[in-house]
Amino acid sequence: MNLQISSTGYNVVFDDTLQGLKDFVQKSNYSKALILTDRNTCEYCLPVLLDAIPELSEYDVIEVDPGEENKNIDFCVGIWRMMLDFGADRQSLLINLGGGVVTDMGGFAASTFKRGIDFIQVPTTLLSQVDASVGGKTGIDLGNIKNIIGTFAQPKAVFIATKFLRTLDRRQLTSGFAEVIKHGLIADGEFYDTVKGMDVADLSLKHIKHSVAIKNEVVTQDPLEKGLRKILNFGHTVGHAIEGYSLVHDSKPLLHGEAIAAGMICEAYLSYRINGLPKVALDDIIRTFRRHFPDYSYDRDRYGALLSLMKNDKKNSGEQIGFALLNEIGKCSIDLFVGEDLIRESLDFYSEVTLQPTYLTN
Known part of the structure; x- marks a missing residue:
């Protein structure tokens, strides 16, 4: 199976070893690396990331509270302040390690900090892997109005590893399954027929890649909606x-x-x-x-x-x-x-x- 998909100016890489992310870090020349996590991904996913990339020895961690209710401008202000405190400049890299809240808000924070710094997405939930991490949409909520504030900003790369899914409970995993099913409904009836009767725990990297490919085909044709x-x-x-x-x-x-x-x-x-x-x-x-x-x-x-x-x-x-x-x-x-x-x-x-x-x- 081809381990990557070309999107709008970046690659989506599928690899449980995270070798692609390791190569990206080794080849890059950023002045500073910052990792945005929430409390859960800091505990369960950050060790997995650091174990796969021991070369990432100098970094700062910005941790936010988990949950959609925290995807707002107040938390963005906190992220921006931490970036300033850590001495981030326009040659810095923000690594968004988490679910859709982290990738949405992290992309928005990066795309607006000093008028934009580079960021990469390392989605750790099924929902963020098949939906939030691909397409260049960043955003935060205003009150209870979803994603009403945001930008179109493309990451430098997206790295998808199914090993992160093992950190999820079944409810979180099933939440992402809704978007997998949706991709079949809107663009690929055969894929819908394949996944509709599956148990979400049986989804493989092949199914995830196919779901991402459906969305990627759409967003590359129409990046600005x-x-x-x-x-x-x-x-x-x-x-x-x-x-x-x-x-x-x-x-x-x-x-x-x-x-x-x-x-x-x-x-x-x-x-x-x-x-x-x-x-x-x-x-x-x-x-x-x-x-x-x-x-x-x-x-x-x-x-x-x-x-x-x-x-x-x-x-x-x-x-x-x-x-x-x-x-x-x-x-x-x-x-x-x-x-x-x-x-x-x-x-x-x-x-x-x-x-x-x-x-x-x-």
């Missing part, structure tokens, strides 16, 4: 709203993949209603996500708050709420705008199907 790249947003208009609401109001907030799974059921329903998705495909999608993800319960009195969050989504045009919707499994349409009544209907539909055990059968 002017057209095709919008298909990657399937499930995210409703899903991000659910995630943002849950983050503030639920005692145990949903993980990204859990919210996006619910969003993809809602948006599959919208695809069926207005974009020609066959009913048999809708039913299959419902069964797939209910097989892998827990149901999320909500009352109708949440709809106003959810719609308010959707109205702040980046995909919107004026007052219209924008969607990417399936027309069949493996094909997706963009720039579809849906009225509030139909969105409410999709939320009702999700609540209804979670009460129907027939959608849990294989």
